[in-house]
Amino acid sequence: MKEVQIEVAGVIKHFKDVKAVNGIDLTIYKGEFVALLGPNGAGKTTLVEMIEGIQKPDSGEIKLKGMTWAENARKLHQIIGLSLQETRFIEKLRVRETLELFASFYGLGSERVERVLELVNLTEKQKAFTDKLSGGQRQRMALGISLLNEPEILLLDEPTTGLDPNARRELWDILLNLRKRKGTTLILTTHYMEEAAYLCDRIVIMDQGSILAEGTLKQLLSKHVKGEIIDFSIDRPLEKEALPGQQAILNYTFEKETLSGELLVTDIVEFLPDFLLYVQKEKIRIDSLECRKLTLDDLFTSMTGRHINQ
Numbered sequence: 505m506k507e508v509q510i511e512v513a514g515v516i517k518h519f520k521d522v523k524a525v526n527g528i529d530l531t532i533y534k535g536e537f538v539a540l541l542g543p544n545g546a547g548k549t550t551l552v553e554m555i556e557g558i559q560k561p562d563s564g565e566i567k568l569k570g571m572t573w574a575e576n577a578r579k580l581h582q583i584i585g586l587s588l589q590e591t592r593f594i595e596k597l598r599v600r601e602t603l604e605l606f607a608s609f610y611g612l613g614s615e616r617v618e619r620v621l622e623l624v625n626l627t628e629k630q631k632a633f634t635d636k637l638s639g640g641q642r643q644r645m646a647l648g649i650s651l652l653n654e655p656e657i658l659l660l661d662e663p664t665t666g667l668d669p670n671a672r673r674e675l676w677d678i679l680l681n682l683r684k685r686k687g688t689t690l691i692l693t694t695h696y697m698e699e700a701a702y703l704c705d706r707i708v709i710m711d712q713g714s715i716l717a718e719g720t721l722k723q724l725l726s727k728h729v730k731g732e733i734i735d736f737s738i739d740r741p742l743e744k745e746a747l748p749g750q751q752a753i754l755n756y757t758f759e760k761e762t763l764s765g766e767l768l769v770t771d772i773v774e775f776l777p778d779f780l781l782y783v784q785k786e787k788i789r790i791d792s793l794e795c796r797k798l799t800l801d802d803l804f805t806s807m808t809g810r811h812i813n814q
C-alpha cells in the first residue's frame with residue numbers, strides 16, 4: 505500500500521481579485537518526487553507555501569502525514585524541510601556558521617552540520633562568507649539548510665533557477681541520492697521542463713491557479729499529445745493545401761518571414777517519403793529538416809497557448 509504523505513483537497517487562495525490557487529486537489533505518496541510546472545503566476549509558489557504552512561488557504565484542507573498546520577504545527581516543523589525562492593543569507597556569516605545557526609533552531613550540533621556540508625558538497629567552502637558563494641553554491645547551501653533536520657518531506661521552490669546545466673545536474677544528483685537513502689518525499693516548483701522530466705516521478709502542470717494535467721512524463725505525452733513533428737525551412741512559402749498526405753497532417757504552420765514550417769503529422773515514416781517526393785518534383789530547396797517526437801514543451805504549449813518561460 506502506498507503511504508499518503510501530502511493531501512491537498514479543494515484548496516482555494518485569493519489575493520484581492522487574483523485567484524492564485526483555484527480549487528486544487530492533489531495526493532502525494534511517500535518517496536514520490538513531484539514537480540509543479542507552470543509559467544510565472546501559475547500559482548505554484550502560493551500552493552507550496554500553503555503546504556509549508558506559511559500561507560493559509562481561504563478554503564479547502566491540507567494534511568501532511570494526516571496532520572493539519574492548525575493542530576500540529578510543532579510536529580510538522582520537525583518533518584518538513586523547505587527552501588524558498590531566492591534565499592538570502594546573512595552576509596557577515598560564513599557557510600559553516602550559517603548552517604550552525606539554523607542547526608541550533610533544531611537543537612542539532614556540529615556533527616549534523618558536517619554531515620550536511622558533505623551532503624551538499626560544501627565542505628571545502630565551509631569557511632567562505634556566504635556573499636562570496638557562486639549561484640550553484642548558494643542553491644546547495646539553501647538545500648543544505650532545508651536538509652538539516654533530516655526532513656521526510658522536502659519542499660523546494662525553484663531550487664535550480666539561474667543555475668548552469670552542470671550546477672543544476674549536481675543538485676539533482678544530491679536529491680536523487682537523498683531519496684535512495686531516505687525515501688524522502690519531494691515537491692519542487694520549476695520552469696524547467698527537463699528538470700521535471702529527469703528528476704520527478706510525477707509532473708503536475710499548473711496554469712492560472714489550476715491543474716491542467718498530471719501524470720508521469722510518459723502518461724502525459726501519450727494521453728495528451730498525438731503525433732510527431734517535422735520542422736523544416738525552404739526557399740519559398742508553402743501552403744497547406746499544396747502538401748501531399750493531407751489525411752496525416754494534424755497541424756501545419758508556416759512562417760513567411762523565416763520561410764520555416766512546422767508539420768504535426770500522425771506518423772513521420774508514412775508522411776515523409778511523399779513530402780520529399782513532392783519537394784523534389786517542385787524543385788523546392790530544403791535548407792533544414794528535422795524530425796522529432798513531441799515533448800513536454802509541445803504539450804505545455806498546446807494546453808496553455810504559450811511557452812513555459814513566457
Ligand SMILES: Nc1ncnc2c1ncn2[C@@H]1O[C@H](COP(=O)(O)OP(=O)(O)OP(=O)(O)O)[C@@H](O)[C@H]1O
Pocket residue numbers: 519522523524542543544545546547548549550551693
Ligand atoms: N502576496 C501576494 N499578494 C498579492 N498577489 C499575490 C501574492 N502572492 C502571489 N500573488 C499573485 O498570485 C498569482 C500566483 O502567484 P505565484 O507566486 O503563486 O505564482 P508562481 O506560479 O509561483 O509564479 P513564479 O513562477 O513567477 O514564481 C500571481 O498572479 C501573483 O501575482
